[in-house]
Amino acid sequence: MNNWKFSTHYSSIxxxxxxxxxxxxxxxxxxxxxxxxxxxxxxxxxKPLHSERISKTEEFRISYIATAAKIAELLENTSEDNDxxxxxxxxxxxxxxxxxxxxxxxxxISGDRVRYLLADEVGLxxxxxxxxxxxxxxxxxxxxxxxxxxxxxxxxxWVAEMETHFNENFALINPxxxxxxxxxxxxxxxxxxxxxxxxxxxxxxxxxxVVTLDAVKPVRRxxxxxxxKVHQYNKNRYERLLQGQWDLIIxxxxxRIGGSTDQVSRYKLGQGLAEAATYLLLLSxxxxxxxxxxxxxxxxxxxxxxFPDQESVTREKVSEFVIRTEKRKALxxxxxxxxxxxxxxxxxxxxxxxxxxxxxxxxVTDYVRLGYNRAIKDxxxxxxxxxxxxxxxxxxxxxxxxxTLERRLNVLENLKSSLHIPTxxxxxxxxxxxxxxxxxxxxxxxxxxRHNEIEEVSFLLGLAKKAEQTGPDIKTDIxxxxxxxxxxxxxxxxxxxxxxxxxVATQSMLQTFLEERNFPCSIINGSMSMExxxxxxxxxxxxxxxxxxxxxxxxxxxxxxxxxxxxYDLPWNPMRIEQRIGRVDRxxxxxxxxxxxxxxxxxxxxxxxxxxxxxxxxxFDEMGIDKSNDILDTSLSGELxxxxxxxxxxxxxxxxxEIERTVRTIQFxxxxxxxxxxxxKISEDPEPAAAVKVKNHPLPFWVERMVINYVKMNxxxxxxxxxxxxxxWPDGEKVSGAIFHSPDSTSDxxxxxxxxxxxxxxxxxxxxxxxGQPVPxxxxxxxxxTVNGYWGLFEITLTIHSNETNQIRLPAKRKGYQxxxxxxxxxxxxxxxxxxxxxLLTLEPQILRMLSPEESVHCFETLYEAAAxxxxxxxxxxxxxxxxxxxxxxxxxxxxxxxRRRSIHKVGLPEVRNYRLHRLEEDKLQxxxxxxxxxxxxxxxxxxxxxxxxxxxxxE
Numbered sequence: 001m002n003n004w005k006f007s008t009h010y011s012s013i014x015x016x017x018x019x020x021x022x023x024x025x026x027x028x029x030x031x032x033x034x035x036x037x038x039x040x041x042x043x044x045x046x047k048p049l050h051s052e053r054i055s056k057t058e059e060f061r062i063s064y065i066a067t068a069a070k071i072a073e074l075l076e077n078t079s080e081d082n083d084x085x086x087x088x089x090x091x092x093x094x095x096x097x098x099x100x101x102x103x104x105x106x107x108x109i110s111g112d113r114v115r116y117l118l119a120d121e122v123g124l125x126x127x128x129x130x131x132x133x134x135x136x137x138x139x140x141x142x143x144x145x146x147x148x149x150x151x152x153x154x155x156x157x158w159v160a161e162m163e164t165h166f167n168e169n170f171a172l173i174n175p176x177x178x179x180x181x182x183x184x185x186x187x188x189x190x191x192x193x194x195x196x197x198x199x200x201x202x203x204x205x206x207x208x209x210v211v212t213l214d215a216v217k218p219v220r221r222x223x224x225x226x227x228x229k230v231h232q233y234n235k236n237r238y239e240r241l242l243q244g245q246w247d248l249i250i251x252x253x254x255x256r257i258g259g260s261t262d263q264v265s266r267y268k269l270g271q272g273l274a275e276a277a278t279y280l281l282l283l284s285x286x287x288x289x290x291x292x293x294x295x296x297x298x299x300x301x302x303x304x305x306x307f308p309d310q311e312s313v314t315r316e317k318v319s320e321f322v323i324r325t326e327k328r329k330a331l332x333x334x335x336x337x338x339x340x341x342x343x344x345x346x347x348x349x350x351x352x353x354x355x356x357x358x359x360x361x362x363x364v365t366d367y368v369r370l371g372y373n374r375a376i377k378d379x380x381x382x383x384x385x386x387x388x389x390x391x392x393x394x395x396x397x398x399x400x401x402x403x404t405l406e407r408r409l410n411v412l413e414n415l416k417s418s419l420h421i422p423t424x425x426x427x428x429x430x431x432x433x434x435x436x437x438x439x440x441x442x443x444x445x446x447x448x449x450r451h452n453e454i455e456e457v458s459f460l461l462g463l464a465k466k467a468e469q470t471g472p473d474i475k476t477d478i479x480x481x482x483x484x485x486x487x488x489x490x491x492x493x494x495x496x497x498x499x500x501x502x503x504v505a506t507q508s509m510l511q512t513f514l515e516e517r518n519f520p521c522s523i524i525n526g527s528m529s530m531e532x533x534x535x536x537x538x539x540x541x542x543x544x545x546x547x548x549x550x551x552x553x554x555x556x557x558x559x560x561x562x563x564x565x566x567x568y569d570l571p572w573n574p575m576r577i578e579q580r581i582g583r584v585d586r587x588x589x590x591x592x593x594x595x596x597x598x599x600x601x602x603x604x605x606x607x608x609x610x611x612x613x614x615x616x617x618x619x620f621d622e623m624g625i626d627k628s629n630d631i632l633d634t635s636l637s638g639e640l641x642x643x644x645x646x647x648x649x650x651x652x653x654x655x656x657x658e659i660e661r662t663v664r665t666i667q668f669x670x671x672x673x674x675x676x677x678x679x680x681k682i683s684e685d686p687e688p689a690a691a692v693k694v695k696n697h698p699l700p701f702w703v704e705r706m707v708i709n710y711v712k713m714n715x716x717x718x719x720x721x722x723x724x725x726x727x728x729w730p731d732g733e734k735v736s737g738a739i740f741h742s743p744d745s746t747s748d749x750x751x752x753x754x755x756x757x758x759x760x761x762x763x764x765x766x767x768x769x770x771x772g773q774p775v776p777x778x779x780x781x782x783x784x785x786t787v788n789g790y791w792g793l794f795e796i797t798l799t800i801h802s803n804e805t806n807q808i809r810l811p812a813k814r815k816g817y818q819x820x821x822x823x824x825x826x827x828x829x830x831x832x833x834x835x836x837x838x839x840l841l842t843l844e845p846q847i848l849r850m851l852s853p854e855e856s857v858h859c860f861e862t863l864y865e866a867a868a869x870x871x872x873x874x875x876x877x878x879x880x881x882x883x884x885x886x887x888x889x890x891x892x893x894x895x896x897x898x899x900r901r902r903s904i905h906k907v908g909l910p911e912v913r914n915y916r917l918h919r920l921e922e923d924k925l926q927x928x929x930x931x932x933x934x935x936x937x938x939x940x941x942x943x944x945x946x947x948x949x950x951x952x953x954x955x956e
Contacts, residue, residue: 004773005046007032010039011057011714013773016046034767058776058847060713065766065945066840067706069793071754072763073817074699075140088699088754089135095128095165098338098587100325104129107323109136113888114279115302117254119324122285122578123339125587127158129323130250130281131166137279139754143247145207146170149273150252152212152433153552158252159210160530164558167751170208174215203244213256216241217269238272246277254282257301258294267297274301342585342593346610347478348601354474356467357398361600363463364394364401365649367456372650386442388572388646392435393503395600396569398473400505402464404439409457411444434551435502435571437526475568475598476513482596483519486564496540496562498547500580501569507548510568520544526552549583551576559583563591568598570605572645604649608659612641615663619670640665702841703754704740710762724749729758766795769943771864775856777948778845783836788950789823791836792863794943796871798878801936810885810934814878818871820863824950828866836949851948863946875939886935893931897924 003016007030014030017038021027026043074086087105090097097105100120108116108129114137118126137143148158148170155172162168203209218238219230251257257270274280280302287298292310300307302321307313330338351358368387375383394401433441467473479499487495501507504525511521522540524533524547540547541561551571565581577597585593599606644662647653704725711718711727718727723737739749754760798814821833851859897920904916 005030005048007041007045008047009041009045010035014046015770015772019043033770033773036765057713057715059778059845060709062776062778062845062945062947063840064706064709064713064762066793066837067702067709068763068766069795069817069944070837070841071699071702071706072766072795072815075754075763076815076817086697086699087132087136088139089132093132093135093166095131097128097132098125098330098332100330101125101129101132103325104323105132105136108133108281109140113303114248114281115321116280117282117284117287117299117302117322119284119287119322121325121327123582123586124325124327124330126283126285127161127252128165130283131162131168133281134248134250135166135168135755137248141760143279145244145246146209146248146250147241147244147246147273147277148210148250148252149213149216149269150210151256152214154252155210155212156530156552160533162208168208170210171206172210173203173206174212201240201243203241206244209244211241213251213253213266213269217265218272219265238269242272242276244276248279248281249273249277250281250283252283255284255287255294255298258287258298270298270301274304338587339585340589340592342581342595344595344597346597346599347482348606349475349478349598351474351600351603354467354470356463356470357474360398360401360460360463360467361394361603363460364390367460369650369652382442384650385438388650389435389439389442391649392569392572393439395603395605396501396503397475397506397509398464398467399509400503402461402468403505404443404503405457405461405464407443409454409461412454412457434526434576436504436550437552439503472513476510478598479510479566479568480517482566486594490564494545495564496545496547497564497566498549498559498562498584499566499568500549500551502551502571503569504550506568507550510548514546514548519546521546521548523548525550551580558586558588560586560588560590563589563593565593565595566598567595570597570599570609571642572605573639573642604655605645608645608648608655611655611659612644612662615659616666619663619667698841700741700753703752703759705841706762707738707740707752707759733758766942766944769860769946771857771860772853773856773860774850774853775859775946775948776850777848779848780836780839780845780949781843782839783949785950787821787823787832787836789821789825790859790863790946790948791819791821791833792867792943792946793817793819793837794864794867794871794941796874796878797940797942798875798882799938799940800882800934801938810882810889814882816871816874816878818867818874820866820870822862822866826862828870830870845947855948859946859948860943864941864943867941867943871941879937882937883935886931890931893927897927 005014005016006012007014010032012032012034014032017029017031019026019028027040028043028046029038029040030046031038074088077086087102087109089105090102101124104118104120108114114133118129120126120129134143134146148162150158159170159172162170216237218234221230222233225233251270251273254270257266257273282298282301284298287295292313296307296310296313299313299318299321306317306321327339332338351361368391371390372384372387375381375387390401390404393404483495483497486497487493499510501510504527507523507525511523514521520543522536522544524536528536536547537559540559547559547562562584565584567577567580570577581593581595585595599609640662644658648655648658708718708725708727711729714730716728716730718725720726724739726734726736727738728734735750735752737749738752740752752759754763794817796816796818800810800812819830819833819837821829821836823829850856901917901920904913904920
């Protein structure tokens with residue numbers, strides 16, 4: 001008797017296990033293969049499999065299973081094609097990756113270990129590469145929780161780019177947020193009558209988080225803090241962060257965690273982060289920084305066993321962990337050079353045209369020199385920092401120095417009994433901030449002990465007010481001249497221009513000045529939220545001609561629709577200037593970028609910059625370096641130049657000697673990097689065709705086909721309109737405006753991809769077929785009439801014998817997909833089988849009829865036998881991959897235990913040493929047992945889809 005039926009209640013094929021007559025009804029116990037469940041239903045609910053209902057939904061089931069299995073094959077990377085690795089992230093994100101970014105992604109996911117240093121040169125989009133790797137790992141089900149650690153100046157940019165390019169909402173977490181969460185948790189526990197748990201971890205509330213580097217590094221001591229307070233501080237910020245169960249950790253500007261020694265807090269943070277996640281990405285354009293010991297500490301974070309000492313840092317070994325592309329090798333998808341040449345012009349400002357401004361500039365310069373040198377003598381670096389800021393502010397605008405002096409005078413006249421004195425950690429963090437943020441922090445620092453300070457500041461304030469009263473600064477007049485000149489040269493009276501300044505007061509002054517002259521402006525600064533910045537960016541793109549931005553305000557914005565930048569004032573660190581221009585001179589810029597730098601003629605700053613640039617240009621030509629910005633926008637060289645400017649301007653050091661010393665240092669560091677640094681010699685060769693291949697890949701179409709056919713298979717409502725697909729999931733959830741392709745996206749669309757849990761669920765645990773289930777006879781357009789026989793699709797699996805995988809890093813299951821075609825003459829044809837599978841990905845099968853029970857059983861058994869024969873090779877491939885992973889895991893484990901043993905032997909107390917050695921042996925034995933058990937594998941073969949095509953043997 002045929003026990004296979006169709007359940008109208010569950011809309012599924014089922015097997016009747018037994019029947020029971022009870023009170024006038026026949027109740028059947030049935031098995032639902034699609035749900036792996038046994039349930040009870042009324043006999044009236046069951047229909048013969050050859051009913052119209054089966055053929056009505058069978059074509060959708062075939063299309064769904066065929067497409068879902070194809071996507072699963074991509075995820076498993078077990079395709080029979082030669083080029084088996086298909087990248088999913090580029091097809092699921094909003095960004096169109098360039099060849100070098102695709103190459104980085106391909107390399108990163110090519111093995112089981114995803115722990116790399118992304119060391120592309122400046123401007124090549126390492127953030128995008130890291131985002132692509134993150135999304136690829138998420139799509140493959142390997143990553144759920146991601147932490148980004150970045151300098152404060154880049155944190156907001158990470159939040160913006162992850163949302164813009166990858167639709168990922170990262171929370172920017174400040175230490176104060178964590179304290180508030182903990183207080184809330186404690187108060188909630190108290191109200192609920194629960195005990196306050198010391199195990200509460202606020203980091204677990206965030207699946208995607210961005211934190212600033214110095215906000216979470218551990219501290220050893222802090223002035224005025226007890227040991228207990230230091231411990232609590234580290235527990236809240238550092239220890240609980242590391243216990244956040246992160247899957248992937250990304251560290252930007254990672255050379256900062258190399259540290260000057262292995263005892264500094266940044267390196268301690270790096271060590272903790274490296275151990276806290278399976279997957280680790282370190283990002284740095286300048287990982288070596290001319291310091292071999294720091295680079296060794298950095299690269300060893302990826303795998304301490306591979307780099308036990310500095311001698312182990314060889315090019316061959318480093319190349320396994322580093323992905324790097326040089327700018328000169330970066331290409332577009334069409335094979336053209338990625339970057340266009342840039343023009344930079346220095347615009348001299350003749351300050352002598354306004355005697356009041358000259359008097360103000362000279363008086364402030366004298367004041368800050370005296371204050372700076374006194375601060376250095378008194379060991380008050382925070383005061384010295386403030387003096388440097390005041391010197392930069394006076395070159396920015398009269399309005400900026402006037403408002404700053406007013407704020408400073410108010411502080412001095414209202415000194416508190418105990419003003420805040422910055423700690424060494426806080427001063428270290430100041431380096432990462434822009435000028436305005438530095439000013440806001442330092443303006444109220446302790447100033448007690450300064451003689452005649454109020455009188456000096458009052459005098460300077462009077463000069464600043466007088467300079468403002470004489471009219472607009474000379475620079476503003478030059479600015480207007482430049483705007484009109486640029487409009488004429490570009491033949492565009494609506495030319496868009498970005499004006500950068502360090503300080504909000506100058507920004508406010510410029511906005512008023514320009515808008516009074518009919519130049520509508522957008523404003524962006526560090527105090528604005530990301531949404532406010534985006535609105536300002538939209539206004540700039542759509543209607544306003546001018547954008548005035550501070551350095552912090554410009555972070556995270558991509559402004560390629562503009563190509564003209566005016567630096568109204570110049571930070572002493574050239575890296576800051578490069579970052580400004582980088583807002584427009586970036587991937588996607590279609591025009592030659594024009595940068596104009598305003599400097600005071602005959603000023604010390606102007607003369608120093610001119611001589612430095614001339615000398616460096618000669619050196620770069622000799623060394624074959626195309627562009628000085630590639631060197632001066634790195635943090636090391638930038639800090640050298642900033643220190644040089646400080647010595648010359650604030651300490652009145654000999655300019656020629658200081659410039660020569662700085663140039664020699666940069667030249668030496670470059671030579672060291674070229675000759676000794678293993679990273680410098682590594683450079684990938686991206687393939688432009690890869691970008692075209694990704695762009696044309698049909699994965700989004702397959703996902704759409706899978707979802708829609710699944711919905712239709714379940715006889716649920718589905719329709720398409722201008723906004724996208726509208727349908728209902730089997731659980732009743734309604735979906736409106738669903739799209740599967742990024743180009744189709746609108747503000748009202750719902751993007752469905754493999755990241756969606758329900759979409760991803762469609763490819764997991766595909767229902768298995770069983771002997772006796774009815775088999776359809778199909779016709780498929782595109783398949784020649786001469787092709788007659790049976791076609792089947794089978795899942796081949798390799799499962800680890802052990803359930804204990806606490807220590808070993810091996811996938812519990814590996815899968816592959818085998819299709820077979822057996823002709824009516826009994827011959828097996830694998831190429832024909834692949835051809836039919838390919839056709840099923842685009843064409844709709846036509847159900848002609850269902851085979852008889854006898855024919856169905858014969859078809860099933862014929863295909864199962866063929867799949868068992870053909871699938872052995874695929875299983876052996878899976879087994880070979882597993883055995884290689886076992887060997888790698890064995891090497892990793894043995895090295896780890898050796899390292900632990902070496903560390904334990906350094907312990908002084910014999911009791912502690914012996915106890916730890918005993919624990920080590922227990923852990924090693926347990927690990928060896930798990931590895932031995934994992935070496936035993938269980939094969940399986942699961943039929944997913946079978947049908948007859950063309951004429952059935954015996955048909956007339």
